[in-house]
Amino acid sequence: MPTAASHLFKQRVPAALADRDLKAAMDKAQDGFIGKREQAVSQYPGFEALRELGREIKDHTLAHLDFYLDRYERQVQRNGGHVHWARNSNEARTIILDLCKRANARNVTKGKSMVSEEIGLNGALEESGIAVHETDLGEYIIQLAGETPSHIIAPALHKTKAQVSDLFHAKHQRYGFHQRLTEAPALVNEARQVLRRRYLDAEVGITGANFLIAENGSNMIVTNEGNGDLTRTMAKVHIVTAGIEKLVPTLEDATVLLRLLTRSATGQEFSAYTTLSNGPRREEDPDGPDEYHVVLVDNVRTEMLGNEFRSMLRCIRCGACMNHCPVYGAVGGHVYGWVYPGPMGSVLTPLNVGLEEAGDLPNACTLNGRCQSVCPVNIPLPDLLRRLRRRQHETGLDSRYSRAALRLWTALAARPALYRRAMQWGAVAMKRLAGRRGRLRRFPLAGGWTRSRDMPAPAGSTFQTLYTLYKEGRRR
Amino acid sequence: MSDHAKPPRVGLFVTCLVDLFRPNIGFASIKLLEQAGCEVDVPAQQTCCGQPAFNSGDYDATRRIAKQVIEVFEKYDYAVGPSGSCMATMRAHYRDLFEDDPPWLERVDRFGERVYELLSFLTDVMGVARVDAGFAATATYHDSCSGLRELGVKQQPRRLLESVSGFRLQEMDDSEVCCGFGGTFCVKYPEISARMVTDKIAAIEASGADTLIGGDLGCLMNMGGRLSRLGKPVKVYHTAEILADMAGGPAIGEVDAE
Amino acid sequence: MTSAREDILDRVRTALGRDRISSDTRTKLDRRLSDPPSYERPGLGEDRVHLFATRLTAVRGGFRKTDSGHVMESIADCLDRHGLERAIIAAPALEHLSWPADWNVSFGASRGDDRVSVTPCFAAVAETGSVVLLSGPDSPTSLNFLPEYHIVLVRAEQLLDHVEDVWEKLRSTGAPARTVNFITGPSKTADIEQTIQYGAHGPRSLDVVYISTLQECL
Numbered sequence: 032m033p034t035a036a037s038h039l040f041k042q043r044v045p046a047a048l049a050d051r052d053l054k055a056a057m058d059k060a061q062d063g064f065i066g067k068r069e070q071a072v073s074q075y076p077g078f079e080a081l082r083e084l085g086r087e088i089k090d091h092t093l094a095h096l097d098f099y100l101d102r103y104e105r106q107v108q109r110n111g112g113h114v115h116w117a118r119n120s121n122e123a124r125t126i127i128l129d130l131c132k133r134a135n136a137r138n139v140t141k142g143k144s145m146v147s148e149e150i151g152l153n154g155a156l157e158e159s160g161i162a163v164h165e166t167d168l169g170e171y172i173i174q175l176a177g178e179t180p181s182h183i184i185a186p187a188l189h190k191t192k193a194q195v196s197d198l199f200h201a202k203h204q205r206y207g208f209h210q211r212l213t214e215a216p217a218l219v220n221e222a223r224q225v226l227r228r229r230y231l232d233a234e235v236g237i238t239g240a241n242f243l244i245a246e247n248g249s250n251m252i253v254t255n256e257g258n259g260d261l262t263r264t265m266a267k268v269h270i271v272t273a274g275i276e277k278l279v280p281t282l283e284d285a286t287v288l289l290r291l292l293t294r295s296a297t298g299q300e301f302s303a304y305t306t307l308s309n310g311p312r313r314e315e316d317p318d319g320p321d322e323y324h325v326v327l328v329d330n331v332r333t334e335m336l337g338n339e340f341r342s343m344l345r346c347i348r349c350g351a352c353m354n355h356c357p358v359y360g361a362v363g364g365h366v367y368g369w370v371y372p373g374p375m376g377s378v379l380t381p382l383n384v385g386l387e388e389a390g391d392l393p394n395a396c397t398l399n400g401r402c403q404s405v406c407p408v409n410i411p412l413p414d415l416l417r418r419l420r421r422r423q424h425e426t427g428l429d430s431r432y433s434r435a436a437l438r439l440w441t442a443l444a445a446r447p448a449l450y451r452r453a454m455q456w457g458a459v460a461m462k463r464l465a466g467r468r469g470r471l472r473r474f475p476l477a478g479g480w481t482r483s484r485d486m487p488a489p490a491g492s493t494f495q496t497l498y499t500l501y502k503e504g505r506r507r
Numbered sequence: 508m509s510d511h512a513k514p515p516r517v518g519l520f521v522t523c524l525v526d527l528f529r530p531n532i533g534f535a536s537i538k539l540l541e542q543a544g545c546e547v548d549v550p551a552q553q554t555c556c557g558q559p560a561f562n563s564g565d566y567d568a569t570r571r572i573a574k575q576v577i578e579v580f581e582k583y584d585y586a587v588g589p590s591g592s593c594m595a596t597m598r599a600h601y602r603d604l605f606e607d608d609p610p611w612l613e614r615v616d617r618f619g620e621r622v623y624e625l626l627s628f629l630t631d632v633m634g635v636a637r638v639d640a641g642f643a644a645t646a647t648y649h650d651s652c653s654g655l656r657e658l659g660v661k662q663q664p665r666r667l668l669e670s671v672s673g674f675r676l677q678e679m680d681d682s683e684v685c686c687g688f689g690g691t692f693c694v695k696y697p698e699i700s701a702r703m704v705t706d707k708i709a710a711i712e713a714s715g716a717d718t719l720i721g722g723d724l725g726c727l728m729n730m731g732g733r734l735s736r737l738g739k740p741v742k743v744y745h746t747a748e749i750l751a752d753m754a755g756g757p758a759i760g761e762v763d764a765e
Numbered sequence: 766m767t768s769a770r771e772d773i774l775d776r777v778r779t780a781l782g783r784d785r786i787s788s789d790t791r792t793k794l795d796r797r798l799s800d801p802p803s804y805e806r807p808g809l810g811e812d813r814v815h816l817f818a819t820r821l822t823a824v825r826g827g828f829r830k831t832d833s834g835h836v837m838e839s840i841a842d843c844l845d846r847h848g849l850e851r852a853i854i855a856a857p858a859l860e861h862l863s864w865p866a867d868w869n870v871s872f873g874a875s876r877g878d879d880r881v882s883v884t885p886c887f888a889a890v891a892e893t894g895s896v897v898l899l900s901g902p903d904s905p906t907s908l909n910f911l912p913e914y915h916i917v918l919v920r921a922e923q924l925l926d927h928v929e930d931v932w933e934k935l936r937s938t939g940a941p942a943r944t945v946n947f948i949t950g951p952s953k954t955a956d957i958e959q960t961i962q963y964g965a966h967g968p969r970s971l972d973v974v975y976i977s978t979l980q981e982c983l
């Protein structure tokens with residue numbers, strides 16, 4: 032598992048907010064994603080009903096996950112493939128490393144796979160002297176830059192074109208590309224040429240999975256670039272890494288989720304390439320891999336299945352929640368400090384790396400609910416974040432300061448008479464503090480507020496006080 | 508509502524922010540409810556809906572407060588308040604607290620059905636279609652998150668605002684995007700909150716409106732506080748104040764002339 | 766030590782608060798697999814061919830309608846549009862076509878340096894504007910991805926309404942092919958500033974030659 036830097040969240044926020052390139056990139060990306068999704072959804076009558084159906088399909092599958100996993104495995108074996116089971120990241124890495132070694136792999140190509148990020152695969156392969164080549168353009172860019180993804184479907188979202196141009200110019204010289212390119216088509220084309228050789232050289236190709244289909248053992252992946260297909264087709268060994276929650280019963284079920292996925296993710300009706308892999312090369316096939324392996328990863332998934340976070344396992348990794356999250360839009364993906372950013376990451380990260388490490392993530396949210404409203408499988412993300420806060424509170428992991436403030440407030444709220452007097456006192460005191468300006472530019476206990484905002488001053492009497500007078504007046 | 512029916516008895520939930528900062532919104536609410544034919548009472552035993560505790564993960568404290576709220580308000584036909592977020596806490600979230608307590612859960616559900624945010628109550632339950640008020644302004648409307656997404660408050664205030672004479676609604680971009688208030692969020696993560704409210708102010712300004720309207724005082728204080736810090740002349744009012752023809756005094760955060 | 770497999774399945778059952786699935790439930794689930802649910806499909810409204818062409822061209826795919834007597838002219842048309850020579854690698858399944866003698870046509874899998882491929886398809890989908898290709902000795906997958914220009918021949922009877930119709934047709938073919946590719950337009954990426962660029966890794970262009978039946982031509 033890659034080490035988390037989520038405890039640095041607060042510390043890293045100011046720099047992220049001050050980064051102008053990041054702001055430009057985030058604004059542009061969010062506007063684009065939001066607009067495209069909205070258009071695609073408005074063109075699909077009954078999208079709400081489809082979301083509900085998607086939720087049902089996922090819930091049904093999760094409730095019978097043992098059955099579907101077992102069936103899926105048998106079907107993969109029937110198709111000539113192998114299924115491996117990994118309880119945790121460590122086991123997953125070991126399995127994949129062994130498969131690579133058995134294939135005498137020196138070069139591995141990879142399609143985009145968030146699970147492989149989750150298990151820290153690249154580092155493990157590289158340590159064993161195996162060169163890893165990310166082939167999704169976004170993943171390739173951040174690999175070149177030595178960074179981690181900042182978005183689950185657009186890993187290099189935080190990079191501007193100028194930054195990519197600098198990066199390619201610096202890193203592609205050794206392949207004989209000496210000219211600095213500045214326009215996107217030329218940059219894409221250069222990456223295409225560099226990566227083309229990789230597909231043909233690689234002994235092993237690793238991809239993720241969008242859906243694992245129990246009915247026939249298919250692995251479905253959805254891409255636009257075609258890199259996933261070249262990765263799968265050209266290497267001698269194809270390894271699929273997938274979380275166990277990727278299961279769906281049938282192709283029909285996958286189709287419902289597919290219609291939700293592409294629209295929610297990029298506003299597409301269908302992506303350029305939707306592919307079913309059903310095992311290794313058949314006897315007469317002129318191409319395709321000799322071996323086909325699926326590594327099913329648990330990590331904390333079975334734990335989530337058994338607790339109040341089960342609904343999070345419905346996630347189909349579309350990215351809509353982060354595209355619509357104003358906090359993610361302000362700070363970008365990196366400050367979240369682990370593999371998954373944004374609202375879904377704020378739920379998954381603490382469950383994977385612990386609340387001690389990632390305690391800020393569930394709190395750095397206004398609970399505005401826009402994420403849930405666009406989630407294709409209606410995951411109650413704000414509610415899950417609140418439940419993480421509850422865990423934090425119940426295990427004493429929230430800050431002492433906020434605990435004390437809260438205790439004071441709730442004690443007051445439980446005593447109406449005292450509460451009324453305290454509020455009236457507050458109304459008078461604050462009005463005095465504000466003086467004739469009518470607003471406070473500084474206020475004890477609320478430095479965070481008044482650093483960037485004034486605090487409107489109270490009228491000087493509470494509603495309750497005035498209402499008592501008003502009622503007396505009415506009676507007379 | 509038919510004429511001969513007994514007027515519904517409404518318990519007004521004032522909210523702590525209105526109580527402390529802007530009593531005018533409370534009186535505007537009473538006026539609107541009475542105009543709509545309700546009998547309004549404001550129980551003195553009310554305090555807070557429990558939201559700060561709930562959103563901080565203190566379910567036990569919230570449960571105590573929730574019980575208190577229910578005991579005070581369940582005797583009315585309806586509990587109504589001028590805030591999407593407080594009313595959503597009561598209507599949509601109280602039940603989360605009693606998952607393991609069936610008798611209370613039933614009571615919570617019976618109560619929850621009768622909890623309403625003010626504007627949606629006026630239109631959806633009382634059938635109010637227009638108000639008798641005047642306010643000369645080009646105003647833009649911010650959809651506060653809880654009201655919008657948890658209670659479906661969107662068109663109701665707009666429809667009523669349309670009937671205010673002299674009033675012109677000028678929608679801003681991203682009216683549904685959070686203003687960065689978020690209760691304790693704005694104090695815990697002030698820089699992020701500041702960025703969000705700054706973006707919001709930019710949208711308000713770009714709309715060309717001279718007035719900002721909304722249905723939640725917390726958000727209005729957040730945006731109003733930022734507007735005033737930046738020295739922007741945009742005036743801020745709660746929807747109820749406009750609709751009740753009670754927006755004659757200083758705007759939220761504005762100096763009282765007297 | 767129990768195997769990871771048994772361990773994970775056990776954990777799943779514990780999480781779900783139950784034992785192994787009962788035989789009753791198993792029967793139900795088996796039935797759900799062998800007789801998949803038929804969910805509501807999106808309404809298509811228009812003429813299918815028109816819809817297919819609209820969806821395909823909306824994602825920058827090329828569409829040409831022809832009849833079985835003029836397939837080569839249409840392919841030549843595609844080549845001309847892109848300014849390409851008559852050098853083609855085609856799927857073995859198309860060997861029987863009457864390729865002009867002066868074209869340089871080879872058959873088989875792609876090695877990576879071919880410019881143009883021509884392939885048949887298994888089906889096409891009006892709902893999405895996709896063509897569906899199955900891997901096999903007659904139709905190597907590499908032809909779909911390595912060449913820069915991909916031309917796909919679709920016969921009228923292969924055009925289906927919905928994605929689900931493809932699944933039904935697939936099931937009726939028996940043992941599944943190694944790969945099923947839905948291809949919807951040329952390869953593209955938006956990874957640089959979220960602006961779409963074509964020809965990321967796969968073909969820069971995708972042209973569909975739709976071969977209508979005699980009746981449709983009349």
Ligand code: SF4
Pocket residue numbers: 345346347348349350351352353375402405406407408409410
């Ligand atoms: S939580 Fe929902 S919106 Fe977010 S990535 Fe997962 S499926 Fe998409």
